[in-house]
Amino acid sequence: MARFIPSSLLLCAALLVAACGEDAPPGSNPAKPAPFTATQVASSQGLAPAQGFAHQAGGGIFATSSGGVVRLRLDGSKAALAPHPKNVATLGNVRATFRLGPHSALVETDTGLFLANQGWLIEPLWQEVLGTGIVATAQTADGAAWLAHPTGLFQMQGGTLASLKLSGQPLSGITAMTAAPAEDGLPGLWFARQGKLNVVVASAPGVYQVRGTDAPLTAGETVVALAGLERGTGTAGEVWVLTSTRVLRRNTEGWKTVELPSLPQQLMGAGRFLWARADAKLFVFDADAGTWGVAEGLPSGTPTLLAVDESGCAWVELGGQALSVSKAPAPRLTGLHQGMLVVEDGLVLRAALPPGPAPKSVAFQLDQAEEVSSAGPDYSMGGLEADGSTLKPFSFVNVTPGGHTLSVVARFEDGTEARRAVPFTYQPLTSTPGYARDIRPVHEARCAKCHTTGPGNPLNTYELWKSNAQLINAAVRDLRMPADGPLDPQGIALINRWVASGMLP
Structure with a gap:
């Protein structure tokens, strides 16, 4: 199989300023x-x-x-x-x-x-x-x-x-x-x-x-x-x-x-x-x-x-x-990573608990707001749907744009607790992108070489993107895809907004 090997690009030439001096050590x-x-x-x-x-x-x-x-x-x-x-x-x-x-x-x-x-x-x-x-x-x-x-x-x-x-x-x-x-x-x-x-x-x-x-x-x-x-x-x-x-x-x-x-x-x-x-x-x-x-x-x-x-x-x-x-057991959070840009009003968040005894209770806290209790074995800030197994997405609809921190805390019978705090940035939807105008160019530039005839599953039509939208959205949001390097924040936000706003053609 022939490989495409791009030539190196000259990004910028700049003057290098001396960085080593005889300054006295700081305090x-x-x-x-x-x-x-x-x-x-x-x-x-x-x-x-x-x-x-x-x-x-x-x-x-x-x-x-x-x-x-x-x-x-x-x-x-x-x-x-x-x-x-x-x-x-x-x-x-x-x-x-x-x-x-x-x-x-x-x-x-x-x-x-x-x-x-x-x-x-x-x-x-x-x-x-x-x-x-x-x-x-x-x-x-x-x-x-x-x-x-x-x-x-x-x-x-x-x-x-x-x-x-x-x-x-x-x-x-x-x-x-x-x-x-x-x-x-x-x-x-x-x-x-x-x-x-x-x-x-x-x-x-x-x-x-x-x-x-x-x-x-x-x-x-x-x-x-x-x-x-x-x-x-x-x-x-x-x-x-x-x-x-x-x-x-x-x-x-x-x-x-x-x-x-x-x-x-x-x-x-x-x-x-x-x-x-x-x-x-x-x-x-x-x-x-x-x-x-x-x-x-x-x-x-x-x-x-x-x-x-x-x-x-x-x-x-x-x-x-x-x-x-x-230093202490820490819950892990899936669906939200450190520094993530969130554009969706609803997002399924799940806490994975540390190895060891099961906690007495688990709660989420957004900034300094009141804690929200949740039920297991999987934990979501939105709780569970009526079927008792499907996680509800937590809604950010009333959250102001800007920087926030979501904490998840597990408390145990012996009085100890395990806590994890994840800073993120919320930018709510401001536009309604479409596949032909906004998403297809991203596919052709970044996805087609693997997801047309390459190692990945085919994604070369609107119907395929729509039927796989949630998987694609999670993969680019978590920076797992594209495999040859993540999209820039604007591209990630564009796909997030397309999925959140109804996956228009």
Whole structure:
């Protein structure tokens, strides 16, 4: 099968400002972590100490100690994951897995790259452009997935892989990367290269600038790792930097040095949680509460952080085994992910409870409104239909446009509770799109190559789109489709609005 391999595109050339100076270190901020007995779920699957992907709805995708790849559920059991039957390349020994979005991962093997999506490992059309050697991945607020590779910095958007170049030259040699707001608050992509810390921002749609930063790195201080925290309701996102000598944090108040009991070797962030591993200790920072904790009760040995997710859970390799670690059990939410743009008045929301004893009660809370109780075993803010099994969609019709937070809390007989808070943005329907005018161009640009004669089910007519509308809507809303990279927020909102407004022809 012939592969379409798009040529690299020149997005923007920009002046690179020096980012490393002789500034005095910023004010220090002692961490003062409080010990907590870690909630742990072990898996019998042996894992490799390699980069992994953690799913915010629970579980993740990891490289195994035998060179394979495994998809684990939150309870440690295995879930389905297999090469797609229409792949041409064979799946070789797995080296690592990288996050591309809330529900999708990039699996690197010694034979090439594969997209992990809905239980399938799919060979992307552009994989030969890059080859192996991925350094890091990140997803910025505009929906673009970024891949740092020894040969340069690549953007995956609109189904096309493009190279970001600086004065005509590729940005090779990146050692660390994360998505976080730039110093002026614009959505940014931070990366370390040649001893300097830089940030990419969009100056116009599809046009990017590479900027230096005011990071107070001293002479000889090098960047080891970067971690970004997303915005919360009423709070901005922030960037964290692990250097050869300290930990730096930059939020709206500027740069500060964070003093942990010992210098970490690893730093990872997701949602509003940051994890750090220093020798055999695991530290976690809750940005909303502004508190640090240090995990106790872990098996002996030195853990390796593999991945972290937005609920505050970390996946670690310890003694060759998989272990999920969290400060407390956390319910997971399906139908709504961190930072999601919601355009539908009604949305089915479901809580997946953590492994362990069943809770005494489960409730949802929107912002600071009164809690809404729900019934199980599946939980929806709207409750159940008269048949006793179908979930009612929760209506956002009376919710004001803008940023909100939905919390789900499970309370147990012993008086403890498990809570998960998910920030999202609500933009109600303002137009009524049609298939021929609005949806068909999206299909032709992004879906036709897989969903006409390709590996996906045919979707090349209005009737097929309408009959599969709910499945399509969920897949693009959760950023699981298209398989070669998510739609931009405008495209996602367009399909959401088309389905919510009656799927007009």
